[in-house]
Amino acid sequence: MRIKNYPVTVHSVKDLADSYRRITFHSPEAVEALEGFPTEWVRIWVPELGSAGGKIVQRGYTVTGLRKELNEFDLEFVLHDIPGAAGEWAKTVDPGFELEISLTPARPKIPAKCRHLVLAGDLTALSAINSWLGYADELEAEKITVLLEDAHGSSLGFPQQEHEKVTSWKWIEPTPVLGTALAGELDRILQGEPDAFVWGAGEKDLVKRLRTVIKAHELPREAYFTQFYWIFGKAFA
Numbered sequence: 001m002r003i004k005n006y007p008v009t010v011h012s013v014k015d016l017a018d019s020y021r022r023i024t025f026h027s028p029e030a031v032e033a034l035e036g037f038p039t040e041w042v043r044i045w046v047p048e049l050g051s052a053g054g055k056i057v058q059r060g061y062t063v064t065g066l067r068k069e070l071n072e073f074d075l076e077f078v079l080h081d082i083p084g085a086a087g088e089w090a091k092t093v094d095p096g097f098e099l100e101i102s103l104t105p106a107r108p109k110i111p112a113k114c115r116h117l118v119l120a121g122d123l124t125a126l127s128a129i130n131s132w133l134g135y136a137d138e139l140e141a142e143k144i145t146v147l148l149e150d151a152h153g154s155s156l157g158f159p160q161q162e163h164e165k166v167t168s169w170k171w172i173e174p175t176p177v178l179g180t181a182l183a184g185e186l187d188r189i190l191q192g193e194p195d196a197f198v199w200g201a202g203e204k205d206l207v208k209r210l211r212t213v214i215k216a217h218e219l220p221r222e223a224y225f226t227q228f229y230w231i232f233g234k235a236f237a
């Protein structure tokens, strides 16, 4: 079946922190189709890097700040140094730019018995983590732990959704091997936690390290979900 594309227009651009930018989009059609569940993401179609011929490519971004009444939603972009189509587009785009997005309706499921939700990832997972926290009232989990590996730390104004179920939000300083510090922290959290649900996303090797810890703790298949969001040194087509 052909995936439907929706026209969207860039409404505004705002820098929230160092190399972290929120772009607000306007689109009655897309907003009507978006559901607002945790981690909901879209594929955006942006000009291919260096392409003069109008070729476009797609990249995944997480929906945050869905405002149905205004026909608006936000995406937040890590403005990474190594050039990529989406990152460069986000660095230079102005309000009024028109593009298309498509939707990916993959809703995560958490078993009712999971009382402790552990959200782990890098900066690309921040929007998804905030989307979980925006939905926390409706989750059966009694407590939520956030583990974010990023060199910026928390002091620079990154958006951090608050909720009373969040018992710990840790910004973890990376070590030279991506994801090692994060995986170590996850290992510590999972000691003696039989009812945890782990959600993890970010760079591929970082996510693999999370999976190794999850496996070592023998979490049942329904008690975790992990996803690669980007690959170090490679375009994520």
Ligand SMILES: Cc1cc2nc3c(=O)[nH]c(=O)nc-3n(C[C@H](O)[C@H](O)[C@H](O)COP(=O)(O)OP(=O)(O)OC[C@H]3O[C@@H](n4cnc5c(N)ncnc54)[C@H](O)[C@@H]3O)c2cc1C
Pocket: 041, 059, 060, 061, 062, 063, 075, 076, 077, 078, 079, 080, 081, 082, 083, 084, 085, 086, 087, 088, 123, 124, 125, 127, 128, 227, 228, 229, 230, 231, 232, 233, 234, 235, 236, 237
């Ligand atoms: C479901 C899903 C949801 C996502 N949500 C978000 C989101 O909300 N916000 C967000 O910023 N990203 C998000 N991502 C990740 C984003 O799609 C990737 O980072 C993507 O590779 C960026 O595309 P690009 O065209 O800028 O770079 P690419 O062309 O894919 O890559 C070019 C180069 O840039 C490097 N690179 C790519 N991303 C990063 C990065 N974050 N840091 C450092 N180097 C990088 C690559 O390793 C490569 O060397 C999500 C991905 C998925 C699959």
